[in-house]
Amino acid sequence: MDQGTATETDILLQARRRVGGDYTPSVQEPYMSDHQLEFFRRLLVEWKQSIHNAAADTLLHLQDGPLREPDPNDRASSETDWGIELRTRDRQRKLIAKIDAALRRIDDGEYGYCEITGEPIGLGRLIARPIATMTIEAQEAHERRERVSRDD
Incomplete structure (x- = not known):
């Protein structure tokens, strides 16, 4: 098995590097x-493709054959x-569904706006987490409500 399994963040960083080129979204231009x-469409598509490629690599390693280490500990x-x-691959499979939802929001003209408040999510947050659906404030309030209901 590949000991250097790429994390979700690593895959996103690689996708961002491939998409970025000379352009980075700026607050000086009109929002969205x-x-x-x-830019975000290309980033999401590239991120999704990178996840598919990682999954294909895992599948190839699985097909290499059964584990044959003679030592039970190994x-x-x-x-x-x-x-x-x-x-990890299962988490990434779920992430693909979120990427697809973000692509649909781009098509529907809803991308970049909080699903709770309707306010802009912000370029910094979207660059860090392109599948974000809430502003930081709305996300924190959501997490507080989850914690309270979980503690009940």
């Missing part, structure tokens, strides 16, 4: 201008590593 929307360690890898 055509240029900004195209075999257990390898099986644990594979379990972690498969859980």
Whole structure:
């Protein structure tokens, strides 16, 4: 198994580097201008493709054959590593659904605006987390409500 499994953040950073080129969305231009929307669309598509590529690599490694370590400890360690890898891929599968939802929001003209307040999410937050659906304030309030209801 690949010991250097790329995390969600690593994959997003790689996608951002490939998409960025000379352009970075700026607060000097109109919020969610055509240029900004195209940047985020390309970023989301690239991020999704990177996740698919990582999943394909995992599938190839799985098809290499069964684990054949003679030592039970080595075999257990390898099986644990594979379990972690498969859980990571499952998380990324769920992330693809969120990326698809963000792409739909771009098509519908709703991308970049909080689903709770309708206010702009902000370029910095969207660059860091292109699938964000809430402003930081709305997200924090949501998490506080979740914590309170979980504690009840």
